[in-house]
Amino acid sequence: MFSTQTRNLRNGNVLTLRCALVEDAAMTLDYLRLVSGETDNLTFRPEEFNTTLERQSQVIEEWGGRGGLYLLGLVDGELASVLTFEPRSKSRTAHAGEFGLTVRQSFWGLGIATEMVQALIDWAHGTGRIRKIxxxxxxxxxxxxAVYKKLGFQNEGLITRGMLIDGVFYDFYHMGLHIE
Ligand SMILES: CC(C)(COP(=O)(O)OP(=O)(O)OC[C@H]1O[C@@H](n2cnc3c(N)ncnc32)[C@H](O)[C@@H]1OP(=O)(O)O)[C@@H](O)C(=O)NCCC(=O)NCCS
Known part of the structure; x- marks a missing residue:
């Protein structure tokens, strides 16, 4: 359960944090198509993002049922950020999960990523079942x-050749946070 919250941003705008609803399917699809063209840091390109409206509605509907968090960050009703956290499915690993995060480029540098990840951490503490992010x-x-380190995430290792773009390999860090 995630209750809707607001945060004041450093530019004076208000960030509203809330769970995605099935009615947000079209807005989240438009958003994900847009942000995937704004950065090379995501695993998918806009042309590879071909989820249908029906499928996206289903994804959102089922997300909470699997014990995850599909979190939206809105500024003046406009979608500025999406964070998705999904716990692993098997009983011995369901205490842990991985998240993905995007902030729309026009909203970078306002502290939105920091607020989204902090909200995930607070939510994880409240679940009593999530012990690792x-x-x-x-x-x-x-x-x-910088965001992840500021919020206490530790570097747990290097994943080589995580991404291949135009013949160049990029490595990933695996980072993690214990929820005590
Ligand atoms: C990375 C991303 C999530 C950051 O979002 P954001 O809302 O701008 O982040 P915040 O404003 O909360 O914080 C950014 C921090 O990085 C710092 N920072 C920015 N550029 C930096 C740089 N080149 N080197 C070091 N720190 C940097 C800022 O100073 C800020 O820290 P501060 O708040 O302590 O001053 C956003 O740029 C994004 O969505 N990028 C594309 C997708 C992506 O990379 N997602 C993450 C995949 S793991």
Missing amino acids: DLHVRTDNDAAI
Whole structure:
């Protein structure tokens, strides 16, 4: 359960944090298509993002049922950020999961990523069942790494050749946070 919350951003705008609803399917699809063209730090390109509206509605509907968090960050009703956290499915690993995070480029540098990840950490504490949060981040993604380190994530190892773009390999860090 995640209750809707608001945060004041450093530019004076208000960030609303809430769970995605099935009615948000079209908005999240438009958003994901847009942000995938704004960065090379995501695993998919806009042309590879071909989820249908029906499928996206289903994804959102089923997300909470699997014990995950599909979190939206909105500024003046506009979608500025999406964070998805999914626990692993087997009983011996369901205490842990990985998250993915994007912030729309026009909203970078306002502290939105920091607020989204902090909200995930707070939510994880409240579940009583999530004991570990994992993530993969490209080793050259300095802004994302700065956010994760600031919030207490530790570097747990290097994943070589995590991405291949135009003949160039990029490595990932595996980072993690214990929820005590
Ligand atoms: C990475 C990303 C999530 C950051 O979002 P954001 O809302 O701009 O992040 P915040 O404003 O909360 O924080 C960014 C921090 O990085 C710091 N930073 C920015 N550029 C930096 C750089 N080149 N080197 C080191 N730190 C940097 C900022 O100073 C800020 O820290 P501060 O708040 O303590 O000053 C956003 O740029 C994004 O969505 N990028 C594309 C997708 C992506 O990379 N997702 C993460 C995949 S793991």
